[in-house]
Structures are given as C-alpha cells and as structure tokens.
Amino acid sequence: xxxxxxxxxxxxxxxxxxxxxxxxxxxxxxxxxxxxxxxxxxxxxxxxxxxxxxxxxxxxxxxxxxxxxxxxxxxxxxxxxxxxxxxxxxxxxxxxxxxxxxxxxxxxxxxxxxxxxxxxxxxxxxxxxxxxxxxxxxxxxxxxxxxxxxxxxxxxxxxxxxxxxxxxxxxxxxxxxxxxxxxxxxxxxxxxxxxxxxxxxxxxxxxxxxxxxxxxxxxxxxxxxxxxxxxxxxxxxxxxxxxxxxxxxxxxxxxxxxxxxxxxxxxxxxxxxxxxxxxxxxxxxxxxxxxxxxxxxxxxxxxxxxxxxxxxxxxxxxxxxxxxxxxxxxxxxxxxxxxxxxxxxxxxxxxxxxxxxxxxxxxxxxxxxxxxxxxxxxxxxxxxxxxxxxxxxxxxxxxxxxxxxxxxxxxxxxxxxxxxxxxxxxxxxxxxxx
Amino acid sequence: xxxxxxxxxxxxxxxxxxxxxxxxxxxxxxxxxxxxxxxxxxxxxxxxxxxxxxxxxxxxxxxxxxxxxxxxxxxxxxxxxxxxxxxxxxxxxxxxxxxxxxxxxxxxxxxxxxxxxxxxxxxxxxxxxxxxxxxxxxxxxxxxxxxxxxxxxxxxxxxxxxxxxxxxxxxxxxxxxxxxxxxxxxxxxxxxxxxxxxxxxxxxxxxxxxxxxxxxxxxxxxxxxxxxxxxxxxxxxxxxxxxxxxxxxxxxxxxxxxxxxxxxxxxxxxxxxxxxxxxxxxxxxxxxxxxxxxxxxxxxxxxxxxxxxxxxxxxxxxxxxxxxxxxxxxxxxxxxxxxxxxxxxxxxxxxxxxxxxxxxxxxxxxxxxxxxxxxxxxxxxxxxxxxxxxxxxxxxxxxxxxxxxxxxxxxxxxxxxxxxxxxxxxxxxxxxxxxxxxxxxxxxx
Numbered sequence: 001x002x003x004x005x006x007x008x009x010x011x012x013x014x015x016x017x018x019x020x021x022x023x024x025x026x027x028x029x030x031x032x033x034x035x036x037x038x039x040x041x042x043x044x045x046x047x048x049x050x051x052x053x054x055x056x057x058x059x060x061x062x063x064x065x066x067x068x069x070x071x072x073x074x075x076x077x078x079x080x081x082x083x084x085x086x087x088x089x090x091x092x093x094x095x096x097x098x099x100x101x102x103x104x105x106x107x108x109x110x111x112x113x114x115x116x117x118x119x120x121x122x123x124x125x126x127x128x129x130x131x132x133x134x135x136x137x138x139x140x141x142x143x144x145x146x147x148x149x150x151x152x153x154x155x156x157x158x159x160x161x162x163x164x165x166x167x168x169x170x171x172x173x174x175x176x177x178x179x180x181x182x183x184x185x186x187x188x189x190x191x192x193x194x195x196x197x198x199x200x201x202x203x204x205x206x207x208x209x210x211x212x213x214x215x216x217x218x219x220x221x222x223x224x225x226x227x228x229x230x231x232x233x234x235x236x237x238x239x240x241x242x243x244x245x246x247x248x249x250x251x252x253x254x255x256x257x258x259x260x261x262x263x264x265x266x267x268x269x270x271x272x273x274x275x276x277x278x279x280x281x282x283x284x285x286x287x288x289x290x291x292x293x294x295x296x297x298x299x300x301x302x303x304x305x306x307x308x309x310x311x312x313x314x315x316x317x318x319x320x321x322x323x324x325x326x327x328x329x330x331x332x333x334x335x336x337x338x339x340x341x342x343x344x345x346x347x348x349x350x351x352x353x354x355x356x357x358x359x360x361x362x363x364x365x366x367x368x369x370x371x372x373x374x375x376x377x378x379x380x381x382x383x384x385x386x387x388x389x390x391x392x393x394x395x396x397x398x399x400x401x402x403x404x405x406x407x408x409x410x411x412x413x414x415x416x417x418x419x420x421x422x423x424x425x426x427x428x429x430x431x432x433x434x
Numbered sequence: 435x436x437x438x439x440x441x442x443x444x445x446x447x448x449x450x451x452x453x454x455x456x457x458x459x460x461x462x463x464x465x466x467x468x469x470x471x472x473x474x475x476x477x478x479x480x481x482x483x484x485x486x487x488x489x490x491x492x493x494x495x496x497x498x499x500x501x502x503x504x505x506x507x508x509x510x511x512x513x514x515x516x517x518x519x520x521x522x523x524x525x526x527x528x529x530x531x532x533x534x535x536x537x538x539x540x541x542x543x544x545x546x547x548x549x550x551x552x553x554x555x556x557x558x559x560x561x562x563x564x565x566x567x568x569x570x571x572x573x574x575x576x577x578x579x580x581x582x583x584x585x586x587x588x589x590x591x592x593x594x595x596x597x598x599x600x601x602x603x604x605x606x607x608x609x610x611x612x613x614x615x616x617x618x619x620x621x622x623x624x625x626x627x628x629x630x631x632x633x634x635x636x637x638x639x640x641x642x643x644x645x646x647x648x649x650x651x652x653x654x655x656x657x658x659x660x661x662x663x664x665x666x667x668x669x670x671x672x673x674x675x676x677x678x679x680x681x682x683x684x685x686x687x688x689x690x691x692x693x694x695x696x697x698x699x700x701x702x703x704x705x706x707x708x709x710x711x712x713x714x715x716x717x718x719x720x721x722x723x724x725x726x727x728x729x730x731x732x733x734x735x736x737x738x739x740x741x742x743x744x745x746x747x748x749x750x751x752x753x754x755x756x757x758x759x760x761x762x763x764x765x766x767x768x769x770x771x772x773x774x775x776x777x778x779x780x781x782x783x784x785x786x787x788x789x790x791x792x793x794x795x796x797x798x799x800x801x802x803x804x805x806x807x808x809x810x811x812x813x814x815x816x817x818x819x820x821x822x823x824x825x826x827x828x829x830x831x832x833x834x835x836x837x838x839x840x841x842x843x844x845x846x847x848x849x850x851x852x853x854x855x856x857x858x859x860x861x862x863x864x865x866x867x868x869x870x871x872x873x874x875x876x877x878x879x
Contacts, residue, residue: 014442022475029476031589069613074589100590102583103544113544162612163579194613281618284478288468292442311621313484313604320486320624323660347795364660370713371661382486383603394838396854399797419626 014292016245020236024287027233028280037079038229040072043215047080047190050213054153054188055090060180062189062210064161066196067217070277073192076217077157095154101163107172108132110164115139118154140175146185153186161191165201173202177209219274226270226279231257233283234297252296259299265306272310282309314406317382318414323425324367325375326418327353330429332385332404333411343388343401346376350398356428373397439464443472444502452501457636458629459490462622463498469618470596473504473561477596478618479588482570482608484601485622488665491600494622495566506564511572517580521546524565529553543583550591559594570599574608582614589615624663627655633665634672642680646690650679653697657704662712671704674711674718678703678725743862744834749818750827751863754853755871756810757837758860761798761853763876765805771874772812792877794857800840800850803828813869 011019026032037044043065053059065073085091097117104110115122115135120142122130130138145151156176158164164173176189191198199207221229234253240246256262269282285305286297321329331352335344350372357366379385380402388401415421415429439449439460444467456463470477483491499506507527514520518541525546526534533553538545565587567573573581588595597617601608605619625633631651638647654672662668679700682688688695710716716724746754763771793799806828811818818824831837832851840850853860864871872878 018442018472018475021471025471025476029478029588030594069615102579102586103542103547103590105542105544105577105579109542109544113548116548277616281478281616284469284618288465288471291440291468293440308619311619313606313619313621316621316623317484317486317604320489320663322663345795345797347797351795367661368709370715371708374713375661381602383607395797395852396856 010244011242013245013295016242017290017292017295019241020245020249020295021287021290023236023240024234025284028284028287031075031280033075033079033082037072037076038232039221039225040076040217043076043217044080047076047215048083051080051084051155051188051190052087052090054155054186055084055094056087058149058153058186060184060186060188061213062177062180062191063213063215064191064193064198064210065215065217066193066198068219068275069194070273070275071217071219072276073194073217074159075276076215077190077192093152095152096157097154098157099159099164101158101160105163107167108135110167110172111135111139114156118142136171136175140179143179143185143187151185153188156187156189158189158191161193162195162198162201164191165198170203170206174206174209177206180211181209221274223267223270226274227257227263227266229279230266230283233279234287249296256297256299256302259302262299262302265302268306269309278309282306285309312410312413314384314410315414315417317384318406318410319417319419321379322375323422324365324372325379326415326421327356327365327425328372328375328379329384329404329406329411330415330425331356332402333406333408333429336404337408343403345401346373346398349376360424369398439467441467441470441472443474448501452497455497455501456490456494457633458625459494459622462490462620463494465620466494466498469620470498470562470564473502474594475562476588476594477562479595479615480585480597480599480617481620482599482601482605482617483620483622484604486624486663487602488667489622489624490665491622492566492568495598495600499564499566504564505559505561506566508566508568510568512569514572514576517541517543517546517576525549525553528563529557543577543579547583547590550593554591554593561594563593563595565595565597567597567599570601571603571608573599578610581608582610585615585617625665627659630659630663630665630668631655634669637669637673639676639680643690647676649693649696650676650700653679653700654704657701658708658712661708667712670718671707671711674721675700675704675707677722743859746863747827748867749814749824750831751867752814752869753806753810753824753827754831754836754855755860755864755867755869756806756813757801757831757851757853758855758871759809759813759874760801760805762793763874764793765801767876768805768809771876772809794877798852798854800852802848802850804848806851813874 027034047063047065050061050063054061065077067073081096085094095118097114099110099113104113111132112135115138120138122135122138143154164170167173176187179185180187180189195201199210199212202210231253234256235250236246238246257266269278272278282305285308286301289301289304290297318326318329328349331349332344334352335342335348350369353365353372376385377397380387384405385402386405388403412429415426439453441449441464452463453460466481466483469481483495485491496508498504499508505528507524509520509523511520514523518537518539521537521541522534525537528550533549536549536552565584567584573584583590584597587597599617605617631648634651634654635644635648638644651672654668654675658668658671679696682696682699683690688699707721711718711721759771807820828837828851832839836853836855837851838854840852860871
C-alpha cells in the first residue's frame with residue numbers, strides 16, 4: 001500500500017478520534033518532544049554549540065540550565081541531544097550518563113549508576129562490584145587515563161541538580177567538575193535545576209571548579225504567544241492519516257481560540273501560571289471530553305476545564321462537612337476574630353457553640369461533649385485545624401491548642417454553597433460578635 | 435436511572451456493568467474514564483483524587499480497574515512501613531514474583547526504577563498500567579524524594595504508567611517545598627442526603643418491603659445526618675438498629691404503613707445509639723445483645739468511659755485532689771483557700787474576676803511539687819509524714835497518666851506537674867473521701 005493511498009482514505013470517525021487522542025495524549029501527557037522547540041532559539045543554539053564542542057573537539061564543559069518548573073528544561077536538553085545525535089560522528093563517539101537527584105540520593109548509589117551506565121569492567125550483568133572507595137578510585141582512574149585526543153567524550157546529565165548539592169561533602173560534584181577542569185577525559189556536565197540560588201548551595205571548592213555558565217529558561221511571552229501555543233499544542237500534524245478530518249479539526253481549534261469566552265478562561269489561566277506543564281494539564285482536561293459523539297472541543301469544554309482547574313479544594317472539602325462540624329468551624333472563626341488569631345482548644349470552641357445554642361430557643365444541635373469531640377477530631381484529620389505544638393500525648397485532647405487553617409472568606413463562601421444550611425447558623429456566622 | 439458510561443476502547447456491556455456497580459458516582463467515574471482514555475493510549479502521569487471518607491474513591495477505582503481488566507497495582511500506604519514493601523508490591527503486580535525478587539535487601543528508588551526499566555524492556559506495556567496509592571497522605575511522612583519521584587514515575591521509567599493518589603487531604607498540603615510535577619486534581623464530592631438514602635436503601639432486608647426499609651433509612655438519617663455523613667458509619671448503624679425498628683411489627687402492634695408509631699418507637703433508641711454505639715462506648719456486639727435482652731433498659735449499661743473510674747489508695751486520692759486544685763487555681767488564691775488564719779484580705783480582690791476566661795476553659799496549669807505538697811497537707815485532716823510512699827505515689831500517679839510531668843529537665847529537683855483528669859473524674863474521687871472540691875475551686879466561687 002502506497003503512502004499516497006493512505007492519505008486519501010477517509011477513515012471512520014471513531015478511528016479518527018482514536019488516532020487524534022493517541023497523538024495529542026502523547027504530546028500532552030508523555031511530554032513528547034515537539035518538532036522544533038519554540039521561544040528558546042538562543043538557548044538551544046548555545047547549548048548545542050557547547051555540547052558539540054565536547055562531543056567533537058573533546059573540550060570539557062560544565063553548564064547549568066536554570067528555570068522554574070515546567071519551563072521546558074528537559075525538553076530543551078532532549079531536543080539538543082536529538083539534534084546532536086543526528087551527526088554520525090557524535091553518535092559513534094558520545095557516551096551518556098543520566099542521573100537524577102530524586103533517584104540517586106547519595107554518592108554511593110550515583111557512583112554505581114555511573115559505572116553501570118558506562119559499562120565499565122567491574123560490571124557483570126547489571127551488578128556492580130566493589131566498595132564506594134574502590135568504585136570512585138576506579139572511575140577516576142578510568143577518566144584520568146583518557147586524554148583529549150583519544151578517549152570518547154562523556155556527557156553527564158544531572159537532573160534535579162540542587163539535590164546533588166545536598167550530598168555529603170559534595171564529593172560527586174567535586175570530582176566531576178574537577179575532571180572537567182583538568183586535562184583528562186573530556187566530559188560535559190549539564191545540570192538541570194529549578195532553584196535560582198543553586199550556586200549558593202555549592203561548596204567553595206566545587207563552585208570554583210564550575211565554569212559558571214548558566215542557561216536561563218524563563219516563562220516569558222505575551223498572551224498572544226500563549227494563545228498561539230495553545231493552538232499549536234492542539235493542532236494535528238500534517239501526516240495525520242485522514243487529511244480532511246485533520247483539516248476540520250485544526251480549523252475548529254483555530255475558531256475555538258478566537259472565541260471570546262475561551263479567551264477569558266485562557267487569560268485567567270495565563271495570569272495564574274505560564275509554564276508548559278499547567279497548560280498541558282489544562283488542555284488534557286479539554287481533550288478528555290472529546291468523544292466520537294462530539295468530535296470537537298467546544299467552548300463549554302474549556303469553561304468546564306477552567307472550572308476544574310480553578311476549584312478551591314478546601315471549599316470543596318468544607319461542602320462535605322456535617323452541620324455540627326460546620327458549626328464548630330464557625331465557632332472557631334468567631335474565636336479567631338475576637339482573640340485575634342490566638343490558638344484555641346476544644347473547650348473554648350464548645351463554649352462558643354453553647355453560647356450560640358443558648359440564644360436559640362430550640363436546641364436541635366444539643367450534642368454531648370464526646371460527639372463534639374469526635375467531630376473536632378474529624379476536622380483535625382482533614383487538617384482543617386492543626387495543633388500548635390506537636391506533642392499530642394502530653395495534654396488532654398480537649399485542652400490541646402489548635403489553629404484554624406482556613407480563611408474567613410473561605411468559610412463564608414463555603415457557607416453560601418452549603419446545601420440546606422439552616423438560616424440561624426448562617427446568621428450566626430454573619431454576626432460580627434459571636 | 436443509570437447514566438451510561440461512554441469511552442471508546444472498552445466493551446459496551448462491561449461499561450454497563452460498571453455503571454450498575456457505581457450508584458451515584460457515574461459522573462466521577464465518567465470523568466475518570468475519559469481522563470484514562472483508551473487502554474493503549476497514554477494517560478496523564480499522575481491523578482490526585484480527594485474527597486471525604488467513604489465518598490467512594492477506592493470503590494470507584496477498584497471497580498473500574500477490575501471490571502475493565504486493566505493492569506494495575508493497588509498499594510495501601512498504611513501497609514508500606516518501608517519503601518521496600520511499596521516497590522515490591524508494584525513490581526509484583528506488574529511483572530510477577532521474579533521481578534519482585536530482584537530487589538536488593540534495602541532498595542533505593544534507583545534500584546526500583548532500574549528493575550522496572552529492565553522488566554519493561556521484556557514486557558512493554560500494551561495497556562496503560564495503573565498504580566493506585568491509597569491513603570496517599572502518608573507518603574509525605576516517608577522519604578522526602580519519594581513523592582516527587584512517584585509523581586513523575588511515567589517520565590522516570592519511560593513506560594505507559596499512571597499513578598493515582600487517593601486521599602482525604604487536599605493537594606495543597608502535599609506540595610514539597612521545591613515543587614514537583616503537578617498532578618491532575620479530581621474531587622469526589624460528598625453524597626447528598628438523597629444519594630445517601632438511595633445507596634443505603636439498596637441493602638434492604640429480604641423479608642420486608644423496600645418502602646419499609648426506605649422509611650427506616652429516612653428516620654435514621656433524620657437523627658444522624660447532622661452529625662455524621664460517613665456512608666460506612668451510617669450503614670453500620672442502620673444494620674445494627676434495624677431489628678429494634680422491626681420489633682413492634684413482629685409483635686403485631688403496628689402495621690408497616692404506620693410510620694408515626696414506628697418513628698416514636700425508634701427515635702429515642704437512635705438518640706441513645708448516638709451517645710453509645712456511635713462513639714464506640716458500647717461495642718456493636720454489646721449493643722446487639724442489649725437489644726435482645728428486652729427487659730434491661732439500655733441506659734444502665736456502662737460504656738467504656740464509665741470504666742475510667744479507678745480505685746486509688748486513700749492518700750493518692752488526696753494527692754490527686756491537691757494536684758487538681760493546684761492546676762486549676764491561681765497560686766495567689768492559695769492563701770485564701772488553704773490557710774486558716776490568712777489575716778485580712780479584701781474579699782473583693784478575690785471575687786473580682788479580671789480574667790474573662792476561666793481556667794477550666796484554658797486547661798490545667800503546671801505547678802511545682804512544693805505547692806502540691808503544701809495543698810496536700812492542708813486538705814488532709816490528719817498529720818501525714820512525708821514518707822517515701824507518699825512520693826512514690828506521686829510518681830505512680832504519673833505512670834497512670836493521671837498526672838503528667840511537664841519539663842523533663844530535672845527529675846529530682848523541683849519537678850513540675852500538671853493534672854490530667856477531667857472535672858467529672860475528680861468530683862467522683864472527692865465524693866468518695868467526703869471532700870467538697872467545688873468549694874475550693876476558684877472558677878466556681
């Protein structure tokens with residue numbers, strides 16, 4: 001079957017949707033590399049040049065890529081590597097070692113991982129032999145023996161670089177940077193981190209060996225570019241099997257981005273955060289609502305996704321509390337107002353609640369102390385209230401000092417939304433003085 | 435009316451079966467299913483589901499994964515006291531025992547990811563694999579790097595895997611200080627009263643009509659709904675008290691339709707249940723036995739808290755009374771209460787309550803040993819020698835947790851104590867030794 005034939009064929013809608021979901025989900029969830037990274041042209045060029053110098057000319061380098069979470073650090077590095085590895089010579093030559101600060105939590109584990117990834121002699125299968133000191137000596141020996149002209153360059157990628165700085169004595173970093181400074185085997189150390197103050201974490205001797213080359217990735221861009229990015233993220237590629245469907249889809253996406261109500265939601269999202277990740281999550285929520293019966297993203301879907309994204313989780317939890325628990329929270333709010341944020345205990349809260357009950361004729365909520373205690377403990381389990389000091393065993397439960405972890409406006413908003421909230425409880429919450 | 439679940443890639447009749455098993459949760463299951471997508475497609479790396487206890491989080495996950503036969507590993511974070519157990523559980527469910535046995539004795543995350551990748555090369559995922567973490571709030575107490583690593587498990591192992599967290603606590607309380615891969619947040623709202631009624635009415639008794647059971651549930655919710663919305667708790671209470679509800683029917687006193695009489699019969703009973711069974715004062719077994727023994731009224735049976743009354747030696751009682759007085763009275767009033775000839779002190783000085791909040795609201799205050807002994811000698815009528823046994827009684831009161839030692843800096847030299855008993859308890863104690871404690875309490879002056 002020729003390629004031409006496939007392109008012309010009209011697939012049934014179900015098949016199209018499956019393909020669409022597959023492609024877009026890989027893009028949004030699996031963080032598939034885009035064809036061409038956008039908005040990071042200069043950084044891309046800089047990093048590519050740097051790594052090529054290591055890979056081709058055997059120059060040792062170190063660089064830090066710094067940027068907030070979801071700014072595309074890994075994407076940048078991966079796309080640079082992809083481009084670099086297209087060259088035959090580099091592909092043959094370059095060795096890669098990928099380390100992650102989350103996984104390699106100390107130098108011993110990191111060292112084993114390096115030895116394993118470099119396939120050195122003391123590796124049998126995937127087991128590494130020898131103690132930490134032996135491993136380190138062996139590795140350094142191996143790196144030292146090499147020189148610029150003959151040995152293969154090694155690329156060290158340290159993801160979550162700031163976590164490596166917390167290792168004891170920063171031995172690994174020291175040794176890596178030391179090798180990169182002296183005329184030994186050519187290595188490039190690329191660190192990825194989200195901490196802007198990462199250089200302050202390094203010891204003096206480590207810092208002095210680092211080349212102080214930093215690549216900053218910031219979530220810049222205007223709202224117009226943001227809208228464009230939404231559009232490109234949602235658009236189908238050229239080689240989609242059903243051309244007509246892809247064209248319709250891309251047009252519908254374009255129309256969607258021009259919709260006023262959609263723009264409003266996107267602007268709100270843009271004002272909250274500009275990184276790729278949160279945008280991907282937002283688009284994923286929209287995409288998940290595309291079905292065979294409704295093969296386009298409608299404005300309503302975007303609004304719904306916005307609603308899910310901006311929902312206040314604590315208000316949601318307040319909605320599910322029983323009326324007794326809500327009354328306790330209102331009592332706490334009053335205590336907070338009267339005593340200006342002083343911590344309180346159950347006795348005070350119950351006392352406040354009793355004061356409210358006394359003023360009312362019908363005592364529908366006249367619960368015993370243990371029932372109130374149980375409700376109070378439920379609130380503590382939900383972490384809506386928190387003990388002031390951790391020592392829970394020492395004081396009696398009813399005298400333990402607590403703090404309310406809610407804002408007044410949150411409470412009032414939750415009260416408005418509460419299903420079948422009794423009027424007197426509402427009035428009690430409104431009244432300024434208990 | 436059961437709403438239809440729709441998602442291509444799954445068999446229609448299976449989805450129907452799932453929908454039947456998830457009453458009042460079709461909407462949430464539908465959203466979840468649409469996020470999960472078709473089995474072979476990628477899903478979002480991590481989904482965080484939060485909601486109140488017994489709002490069907492685990493149930494929905496369990497039913498979905500089981501009925502649709504998706505590869506999954508369910509991990510309860512309560513069970514995983516060490517991360518090794520967690521890793522083993524995941525590897526075991528995905529790749530079988532062989533993979534799990536590859537883990538070294540105290541595995542690090544690095545080992546786990548390495549073995550996962552290895553296995554993954556042999557058995558790549560044809561369908562999305564799901565790791566379900568129940569009680570995810572406990573992950574925060576484990577290693578600091580565990581939660582961020584699990585959140586980006588899909589990226590780390592390069593496999594089609596999705597992690598689903600279930601928790602009662604909102605996501606804001608989870609976020610590590612250097613940030614992490616943000617999960618997709620999904621809220622399971624609480625069941626409304628109508629939904630609770632609908633779900634609870636499902637498990638009706640075979641020998642009675644559905645309307646009858648439904649009216650019973652209605653009465654039960656009328657009593658308990660303002661206190662408790664936990665479905666499991668309500669279901670338990672419903673099962674416990676149903677036999678009592680049917681009693682007049684069995685005796686032939688009333689008909690099924692006579693709702694008012696039935697309500698009059700059961701309501702005080704349920705109110706009592708709230709003070710006993712609901713608080714686990716009386717165990718469920720005891721409660722059932724009580725209902726069978728018709729004659730004995732349910733009140734006199736002493737629950738757990740009634741047993742807190744302990745038999746103490748004579749001097750221990752007075753020591754405890756003295757400790758209570760020292761804890762709840764300000765030290766400046768001691769002269770007035772315990773000295774016989776305290777000279778002329780203006781009464782108004784003491785009666786003036788300048789502190790608005792009483793000590794019974796703020797809790798006990800610490801006091802030094804000297805003060806305890808001084809009050810003790812004053813309240814005990816006879817002469818007591820300060821023997822070793824008196825001092826050992828003080829420390830045994832501490833071990834009984836009736837007193838607590840406040841600062842641990844010095845054991846011998848001027849230790850400080852707090853009294854940790856309730857007002858009711860101390861009143862009962864003082865009654866046994868004919869001591870009117872209320873007369874000596876500043877708060878009740």
